[in-house]
Amino acid sequence: MNSKTAELLARRERLLGPNVPTFYENPVHLVRGEGVWLWDADGRRYLDCYNNVPHVGHGHPRVVEAIARQSAILNTHTRYLHEGILDYAERLTGKLGHDLRQIIMVCTGSEANDIALRMAQAVTGKTGYIATDNTYHGNTTAVAHLSTRRPPIGGWPSNIRRVPAPDALTPLGGSIAAQPQAFADNVARAIAELEAAGHGFAGLMLCPIFANEGIVPGVAPGFLDPTVEVIRKAGGLILCDEVQPGFGRVGANWWGHEWLGFVPDVVTMGKPMGNGHPVAAVVARPDVMGAFREAFGYFNTFGGNPVACAAAMAVLDVIEDEDLIANARKMGVSTLEGLHGIDHPLIHDARGAGLFFGIELARDGKPAPDAAGRVVERMREEGILMGRGGREQHILKIRPPMVFDQSHADLLISTLSRVLAEIPA
Amino acid sequence: MNSKTAELLARRERLLGPNVPTFYENPVHLVRGEGVWLWDADGRRYLDCYNNVPHVGHGHPRVVEAIARQSAILNTHTRYLHEGILDYAERLTGKLGHDLRQIIMVCTGSEANDIALRMAQAVTGKTGYIATDNTYHGNTTAVAHLSTRRPPIGGWPSNIRRVPAPDALTPLGGSIAAQPQAFADNVARAIAELEAAGHGFAGLMLCPIFANEGIVPGVAPGFLDPTVEVIRKAGGLILCDEVQPGFGRVGANWWGHEWLGFVPDVVTMGKPMGNGHPVAAVVARPDVMGAFREAFGYFNTFGGNPVACAAAMAVLDVIEDEDLIANARKMGVSTLEGLHGIDHPLIHDARGAGLFFGIELARDGKPAPDAAGRVVERMREEGILMGRGGREQHILKIRPPMVFDQSHADLLISTLSRVLAEIPA
Numbered sequence: 001m002n003s004k005t006a007e008l009l010a011r012r013e014r015l016l017g018p019n020v021p022t023f024y025e026n027p028v029h030l031v032r033g034e035g036v037w038l039w040d041a042d043g044r045r046y047l048d049c050y051n052n053v054p055h056v057g058h059g060h061p062r063v064v065e066a067i068a069r070q071s072a073i074l075n076t077h078t079r080y081l082h083e084g085i086l087d088y089a090e091r092l093t094g095k096l097g098h099d100l101r102q103i104i105m106v107c108t109g110s111e112a113n114d115i116a117l118r119m120a121q122a123v124t125g126k127t128g129y130i131a132t133d134n135t136y137h138g139n140t141t142a143v144a145h146l147s148t149r150r151p152p153i154g155g156w157p158s159n160i161r162r163v164p165a166p167d168a169l170t171p172l173g174g175s176i177a178a179q180p181q182a183f184a185d186n187v188a189r190a191i192a193e194l195e196a197a198g199h200g201f202a203g204l205m206l207c208p209i210f211a212n213e214g215i216v217p218g219v220a221p222g223f224l225d226p227t228v229e230v231i232r233k234a235g236g237l238i239l240c241d242e243v244q245p246g247f248g249r250v251g252a253n254w255w256g257h258e259w260l261g262f263v264p265d266v267v268t269m270g271k272p273m274g275n276g277h278p279v280a281a282v283v284a285r286p287d288v289m290g291a292f293r294e295a296f297g298y299f300n301t302f303g304g305n306p307v308a309c310a311a312a313m314a315v316l317d318v319i320e321d322e323d324l325i326a327n328a329r330k331m332g333v334s335t336l337e338g339l340h341g342i343d344h345p346l347i348h349d350a351r352g353a354g355l356f357f358g359i360e361l362a363r364d365g366k367p368a369p370d371a372a373g374r375v376v377e378r379m380r381e382e383g384i385l386m387g388r389g390g391r392e393q394h395i396l397k398i399r400p401p402m403v404f405d406q407s408h409a410d411l412l413i414s415t416l417s418r419v420l421a422e423i424p425a
Numbered sequence: 426m427n428s429k430t431a432e433l434l435a436r437r438e439r440l441l442g443p444n445v446p447t448f449y450e451n452p453v454h455l456v457r458g459e460g461v462w463l464w465d466a467d468g469r470r471y472l473d474c475y476n477n478v479p480h481v482g483h484g485h486p487r488v489v490e491a492i493a494r495q496s497a498i499l500n501t502h503t504r505y506l507h508e509g510i511l512d513y514a515e516r517l518t519g520k521l522g523h524d525l526r527q528i529i530m531v532c533t534g535s536e537a538n539d540i541a542l543r544m545a546q547a548v549t550g551k552t553g554y555i556a557t558d559n560t561y562h563g564n565t566t567a568v569a570h571l572s573t574r575r576p577p578i579g580g581w582p583s584n585i586r587r588v589p590a591p592d593a594l595t596p597l598g599g600s601i602a603a604q605p606q607a608f609a610d611n612v613a614r615a616i617a618e619l620e621a622a623g624h625g626f627a628g629l630m631l632c633p634i635f636a637n638e639g640i641v642p643g644v645a646p647g648f649l650d651p652t653v654e655v656i657r658k659a660g661g662l663i664l665c666d667e668v669q670p671g672f673g674r675v676g677a678n679w680w681g682h683e684w685l686g687f688v689p690d691v692v693t694m695g696k697p698m699g700n701g702h703p704v705a706a707v708v709a710r711p712d713v714m715g716a717f718r719e720a721f722g723y724f725n726t727f728g729g730n731p732v733a734c735a736a737a738m739a740v741l742d743v744i745e746d747e748d749l750i751a752n753a754r755k756m757g758v759s760t761l762e763g764l765h766g767i768d769h770p771l772i773h774d775a776r777g778a779g780l781f782f783g784i785e786l787a788r789d790g791k792p793a794p795d796a797a798g799r800v801v802e803r804m805r806e807e808g809i810l811m812g813r814g815g816r817e818q819h820i821l822k823i824r825p826p827m828v829f830d831q832s833h834a835d836l837l838i839s840t841l842s843r844v845l846a847e848i849p850a
Contacts, residue, residue, distance in 0.1 A: 008506045015514040017527040017714035021504050021724050029506040033499045051501065053726060059497050068493035072484050074458045075701035076476065079446050081433045081454040089440040102442040107532040107703045108727060114565050118578075127579040139723055140539050141567035153543075153720060154552040154584075154624075199579075271726055276500035278532045278703040278727040289442035295578060298564055299446050301478060301696055302533060302703040 001026045004041060023387070024380050033058025036401050036408050038385065049386040049400045049412055052356075055247055055272030056318040057403040063275045063314040070310035077301055078105075084309035091316055093283060095254045098263045102289040105304030107278040109243040109270025110138030115282045115298065116205065116266045117142055120237040122295035123265075123288055126200030130190045130236075132165035134391045136212045137205055137241055146205060159199040161190035165213040166223075167391070168349055168360055169367065176218035184226035191234045203237035203265070208256030211244040214390035214397075215358035217351050221261040228262050237288070240264030243280075244356070247272045248319055248402065251329035251354025259353065277311035278302070324402040328354040331404050338413035345425035346371050355404055358389070359396040363425070367394035371423050378419040384412060426451045429466060448812070449805050458483025461826050461833050463810065474811040474825045474837055477781075480672055480697030481743040482828040488700045491739035495732045502726055503530075509734035516741060518708060520679045523688045527714040530729030532703040534668040534695025535563030538630065540707045540723065541691045542567055545662040547720035548690075548713055551625030555615045555661075557590035559816045561637045562630055562666055571630060584624040586615035591641040591648075592816070593774055593785050594792065601643035609651035616659045628662035628690070633681030636669040639815035640783035642776050646686040653687050662713070665689035668705075669781070672697045673744055673827065676754035676779025684778065702736035703727070749827040753779040756829050763838035770850035771796050780829055783814070784821040788850070792819035796848050803844040809837060 008029060012020060028046065032039040035057040038046045048058065056063065070084070078085060085105060093101040106112050121127055131137065131146040138144065145157050163186040164172055166179050173182030191201045204227070210216050231238055245256025246269045252259045255267065265288055270280035284292070292298070302308065319325060332354040339350040339359060348362035361368040361375070372388045375396060379386055387397040400408065433454060437445060453471065457464040460482040463471045473483065481488065495509070503510060510530060518526040531537050546552055556562065556571040563569065570582050588611040589597055591604050598607030616626045629652070635641050656663055670681025671694045677684045680692065690713055695705035709717070717723070727733065744750065757779040764775040764784060773787035786793040786800070797813045800821060804811055812822040825833065 005506065008508070008511065011511045011515075012506070015511055015518065015527060016503075016529070017711060017718050019718040019722075021722075022506070023504045027504075027506050030499060030501055031507075033501065038499075038501070053502070054500070058501075059499065061497070064493065064496045067496050068489065071489045071492050071701075072486070074455060074463075074484065075479070076455055076458065076463070076483075077478070078441075079448045079452075081430065081437070081447070081452050082456075083433070086433065086436045086440055090436075093440065102440060104441070108536065108725070110725075111533065111535070111565065118566060121578040125578060139725060140536065140565040141543060142565065144721070148722065150720070150722070153546040153550060159579075276496075276727070276730065276732065278733075286442060293442050293444040295575070296569070297444075297446075297573065297575070300533070300535075300564060302701070305701065307701065308703075 005029055025377055028380065028385070035403050045383065047384045047408055047411055049384055049398045051401060052244060052249065052399045053271045053276050054401050055275050056315055056322070056324060057401045060275060060318055062318050063311055066310040066314035067277060067307055070307045075305050075307045078304045079299070082306050084306040085304040088309040088313050091313070096267065096283055099285045100267055100283050102284055102286055104282045104298065105308065106280045106282070106300045107302050108138070109268060109280045110140045110143055111300065112268035112270055112280040112282045113137045113143045113205065113241060114140045115292070116239040116268050117203070118296055119266050119282070119284060119288050119292045120203030120239060122291040123237055124200065124202045124235060126202040128159045128161070128194030128199035128201045130161050130163055130187060130204045132206065132213060133162035134165035134213045135207065158197055159194065161193055163187055163190050166210055166216040166219055168214065168217050169362055169365060171218070179218050180223045181226050184230050187227050188230045191230065191236065201234050201236040203239045204231055205239040205241060207241045207244055208260045209245045209250060209353045209356065211356065212389060214360065214395040215351055215353055215356060217349055221259065224260055224262045237265040238262070239266045239268070241268050243268060243270040245353065247315070248325035248328055249354050249356055251325060251332040254325065273315060274308060274311040275315050277308060279308045279312045319402070322403070328402055331355060331406070331409060334406060335409040335412070338409055342413065342417050342420060344420045346420070346423065355400060355402060357398040360390065361394050361396065367392035369394040372396055374423055375419055378422065379415065382415050382419060384415050430454055450802055453805065453810070460828050470808060472809045472833055472836055474809055474823045476826060477669060477674065477824045478696045478701050479826050480700050481740055481747070481749060482826045485700060485743055487743050488736055488739040491735040492702060492732055495735035500730050500732045503729045504724070507731050509731040510729040513734040513738050516738070521692065521708055524710045525692055525708050527709055527711050529707045529723065530733065531705045531707070531725045532727050533563070534693060534705045535565045535568055536725065537693035537695055537705040537707045538562045538568045538666060539565045540717070541630065541664040541693050543721055544691050544707070544709055544713050544717045545628030545664060547716040548662055549625065549627045549660060551627040552584045553586070553619030553624035553626045554584060555586050555588055555612060555629040557631060557638060558587035559590035559638045560632065583622055584619065586618055588612055588615050590638040591635055591644055593639065593642050594787055594790060596643070604643055605648045606651050609655050612652050613655045616655065616661065626659050626661040628664045629656055630664040630666055632666045632669055633685045634670045634675060634778045634781065636781065637814055639785065639820040640776055640778055640781060642774055646684065649685055649687045662690040663687070664691045664693070666693050668693060668695040670778065672740070673750035673753055674779050674781055676750060676757040679750065698740065699733060699736040700740050702733060704733045704737045744827070747828070753827055756780060756831070756834060759831060760834040760837070763834055767838065767842050767845060769845045771845070771848065780825060780827060782823040785815065786819050786821065792817035794819040797821055799848055800844055803847065804840065807840050807844060809840050
């Protein structure tokens, strides 16, 4: 760690307080970004294989220009009329089916999920929620209750049930094949518990690619069918968190739920939507939106303002004009082929959904977080930024901007092979 | 209403759903803003006497330039090191006293207040909150519980007590002079109720100028002293929502709590902070921040990113370089003088705190929301945008960008005199 890095860390501790999350033992001090590349203060270049927020690439000139142009013209709120939000709403909802055609624009995925929970309340009149026990849906008080692993002050809220997440090393029901039904059975049990506790069942919130759960093998089209049947029977809503899979990340489709093949009642979106500008949204059917707007007053000062809509519109333009979903599909296949070609005893499994990859490291069938941590640190030293996730932080997480091409994949794979070769089995 | 407006309203209904708030019977379709001026699609110019978000003026070129420049260079998150957030944190916290010197940057005032509530939990280990019964602190599930007037689904949360807000027409304790102690007595009673209910008392959240309560007369330095004594004795925190008064709006100081003369434990900020860019923050003492960071994991993807910090830094630059706090002080005095000069039997009282004014309309000592509504609509027709608030929506709300000058005040006052003269007593 150089002295500048140490100085920045000391300033962070002083100004931001303790326990503010940072990546890497030797954190990266970034100063510039372009496409899939990031540069640190020493002029060192990094291949960004982690960040999904700069969806169409760091500093994409069309998004930058849209933000700059609209900021200079007008930036107010939605209590005045403006065409920006309507043009965007029309274009975005045109990419969703199933009568999902009304939108609330907000600033963060957390705000979007916080609303989605209330939509389920408004429709069902119930207050019980289900999520997996290895997920993350955001940081507001209400949404954090779905995700936290620390008991909240005042105790765990009794209206939330966390069902075991699908898993690769210890699959629910004992096998990858048994997992879909076992997951559904657990959801059914949780619904019964919520009903017995008097909360009733409002909805299940989930990420359709189980991104935080580690992109689980066997989560493929049809996986959720038994669960959907259970939820429909119980009268609850399916709240689909598309913050990570959405906007073509999965390659096969615009949305994760399309790929998995189920019909959500509410869809939330965030991170990639504005390429880094704070934009997020909730999309729902008119009946769901109407119930929410009837039960709750809601206004978001910055949500859907003209600049946010200009940024988000430019992102759609770039996705389409640069054919980035096809690129995610193509590069998803070829990168995964490359990852499968890496031979190392620690690799339990390498899988992907479009441009989102998980490489599960295990030793004797047990998670190997030490090895995953070492790989991530060594990759950073070698100029490639990636992360890790999964219950034990043992799954390498690779999720580059959508402009990732074959030369980037080659560099990733050759470097990863080399780094893994150093790691003892 | 012209056909274009009708078309936009129909598109809103179709794409955004029902009950989406809009200003005015004939909503304004805005296309451009500059300084205190807004233009509609027909080229009509409006004096903006309502919007506090474009704090240093609509489309201020220095803020626009800062956003454009940083967007082109780099926009990532705080798990990498970047000087932007540290430079901003240092400069902003330098404007606060009382050891309020550590910050969490987020995207909206709602997110900031949602954190502030959890800070009070973390410090006290308790879960009971108090707010006034005529306020608004934001739109997340947790924060909306403090503000809503509709019973939430599942019933009112028992951990929240809403105390009667200070009022001009029916003051607590029977008189304006008795109001400070009466407010404190109600807070003491609410604390006892929270303790009896087993929640304990975590904190009181309030806006130090009681902005949503209508900028109440008699809320002046010292007003809160008896309440602060009650809170300190009970061991709770004072969560000061500076979203509206902060950044010099009150003219006398940077912050509303400075003006009112009390010491908060946590300060939240939002709307004006980025002149429309989604930036908000929570500032706290190190002991409070440490307790929060110990009890809760918290990360905000967009919060404190380099673009947000560049926008917020440019706002501070403009406030200082254009001497806007002194302007708010000077124009606050002269505008209020002008408002006091308007003679109309409906005016119960006109008051202000810097560039934030309330004109309470009453008939026979009773709120006159009909008249307030008519004034706001007529002012819009005359080319001046303002709003209304207060428990019965009977208080005219005037809160222009900070670059408001004497010519704007003259236009506001002459137009308001003329419009009021049309309104029967």
